[in-house]
Amino acid sequence: QFHMIKHEDLTWGESLGQGSFTHIFRGHKTDQRDEVTHTTEVLLKVLDANHKNCWESFFEAASLMSQISHKHLLLVYGISVHKSKNIMVQEFVKHGALDLYLKKSMSVSVSWKLDVAKQLACALNFLEEKNIAHGNICAKNLLLAREGDPSSDNSPFIKLSDPGTSMTLLGKDVVLDRIPWVAPEVLDTLEIELECDKWSFGTTLWEIFNNGEAPLQGLDLIQKQQFYEHFSNLPALEWTELADLIAQCMQYQPELRPSCRSIIRQVNSLITSGNTQVFAICLVQD
Numbered sequence: 001q002f003h004m005i006k007h008e009d010l011t012w013g014e015s016l017g018q019g020s021f022t023h024i025f026r027g028h029k030t031d032q033r034d035e036v037t038h039t040t041e042v043l044l045k046v047l048d049a050n051h052k053n054c055w056e057s058f059f060e061a062a063s064l065m066s067q068i069s070h071k072h073l074l075l076v077y078g079i080s081v082h083k084s085k086n087i088m089v090q091e092f093v094k095h096g097a098l099d100l101y102l103k104k105s106m107s108v109s110v111s112w113k114l115d116v117a118k119q120l121a122c123a124l125n126f127l128e129e130k131n132i133a134h135g136n137i138c139a140k141n142l143l144l145a146r147e148g149d150p151s152s153d154n155s156p157f158i159k160l161s162d163p164g165t166s167m168t169l170l171g172k173d174v175v176l177d178r179i180p181w182v183a184p185e186v187l188d189t190l191e192i193e194l195e196c197d198k199w200s201f202g203t204t205l206w207e208i209f210n211n212g213e214a215p216l217q218g219l220d221l222i223q224k225q226q227f228y229e230h231f232s233n234l235p236a237l238e239w240t241e242l243a244d245l246i247a248q249c250m251q252y253q254p255e256l257r258p259s260c261r262s263i264i265r266q267v268n269s270l271i272t273s274g275n276t277q278v279f280a281i282c283l284v285q286d
């Protein structure tokens with residue numbers, strides 16, 4: 001269920017770092033269509049040779065993304081297997097991971113952040129309609145295709161990346177380190193359900209409105225585990241309606257978390273109320 005890409009059709013560029021058991025590189029793929037040769041910029045995600053045992057989960061995550069297509073889901077072109085290297089070939093998304101982008105550019109507006117939140121909610125709604133759980137929603141897995149000019153407020157465009165190697169294979173410590181993105185029930189079941197993505201959506205909203213700062217980053221694995229054992233919540237944001245939406249998503253009882261339709265409605269009303277406040281301020285100033 002995958003397009004196989006010949007190794008000789010790939011050219012390798014600079015290393016862009018590492019993921020869980022993967023190394024990522026810039027690169028290009030060439031494909032002959034009719035007599036014309038097309039060259040496309042790609043991201044090459046290579047699974048560590050010493051983690052061969054998770055290659056089927058590595059490809060399963062990618063095949064999930066390649067079976068469905070949506071404007072806010074990352075495009076996976078296919079896989080290339082060469083000697084002992086398993087390579088996933090993805091579309092290259094120009095501005096990279098959202099968490100790093102937010103840390104760098106502290107000047108994005110509230111409406112810019114709400115626009116990103118709405119796009120993520122739409123992607124999750126699409127997955128929910130297909131009854132597909134992603135399992136790794138976080139700002140690091142949101143890729144920025146278009147910056148949108150923060151000053152002139154033209155809009156950003158994000159793509160949700162593949163979930164990566166499934167946590168069930170990653171081991172307990174990796175799952176613990178994903179607190180508070182991973183839903184609490186996953187620690188017991190190691191099963192990813194639709195409700196888990198709603199919890200992670202809440203955590204990701206918190207990241208976006210805290211300029212990419214990772215929640216609970218100073219805590220070690222024991223303290224992170226205790227955060228859930230004590231049914232703790234993230235520090236509430238000043239904007240009450242936003243804090244309420246995050247709290248709804250991050251309820252310890254999965255069945256109480258809102259549907260994606262409800263999440264989209266609430267983000268839309270935040271956008272409206274946000275604009276109204278800005279409009280009112282302009283009125284007062286004039």
Ligand SMILES: Nc1cnc(-c2cc(N)nc3[nH]ccc23)cn1
Nearest residue numbers: 016043090091092093094095096
């Ligand atoms: N599917 C993807 C995933 N990551 C990128 C990316 C873009 C960039 N400008 N810097 C980076 N640094 C690390 C990754 C990355 C692109 N496309």
